[in-house]
Amino acid sequence: MTRTATGSPSTLQSSLIRDYPIYEFNTMFDEGLIPLVENNPSLYSWGSQYVLKLRGTKYEMNMIHLAGDCAVPIVGEVVQGQEQIGFIMNREKSLHNCRLPKKCIMEMMRGVVKELHEKGIVHGDIKLPNTCCYARMGGFDCVILLVLF
Numbered sequence: 001m002t003r004t005a006t007g008s009p010s011t012l013q014s015s016l017i018r019d020y021p022i023y024e025f026n027t028m029f030d031e032g033l034i035p036l037v038e039n040n041p042s043l044y045s046w047g048s049q050y051v052l053k054l055r056g057t058k059y060e061m062n063m064i065h066l067a068g069d070c071a072v073p074i075v076g077e078v079v080q081g082q083e084q085i086g087f088i089m090n091r092e093k094s095l096h097n098c099r100l101p102k103k104c105i106m107e108m109m110r111g112v113v114k115e116l117h118e119k120g121i122v123h124g125d126i127k128l129p130n131t132c133c134y135a136r137m138g139g140f141d142c143v144i145l146l147v148l149f
Contacts, residue, residue: 051090
């Protein structure tokens with residue numbers, strides 16, 4: 001069953017549009033979580049390729065799913081006991097480290113926002129920490145993606 005972003009907010013908050021692999025927080029903690037951003041207790045690096053977003057809601061997970069190619073995809077749901085407490089995303093390159101010209105980044109951001117709006121999604125908090133640079137297969141095509149909805 002596919003839902004669009006125009007679905008009711010209560011539907012998007014109460015259940016997930018798709019199923020994700022489930023990861024137990026205590027196991028992740030034992031394996032080593034490293035704070036990703038100073039003064040942000042909700043983002044952690046897990047291994048070299050993943051980011052854990054604590055307090056990530058089902059609504060946020062659904063919005064990221066609906067954003068499709070405009071967002072860093074979720075790769076798993078994080079639980080503690082029976083309670084969903086966050087999600088895992090691929091770790092992408094910060095725009096702070098992106099070597100693209102600023103004008104190119106601005107044009108790409110405009111394209112991402114336009115595509116989101118065409119899907120009926122308004123991000124509401126677009127800022128540098130909520131963006132990343134993603135190199136597609138082979139690293140020849142760099143695109144801007146949004147994180148955290």
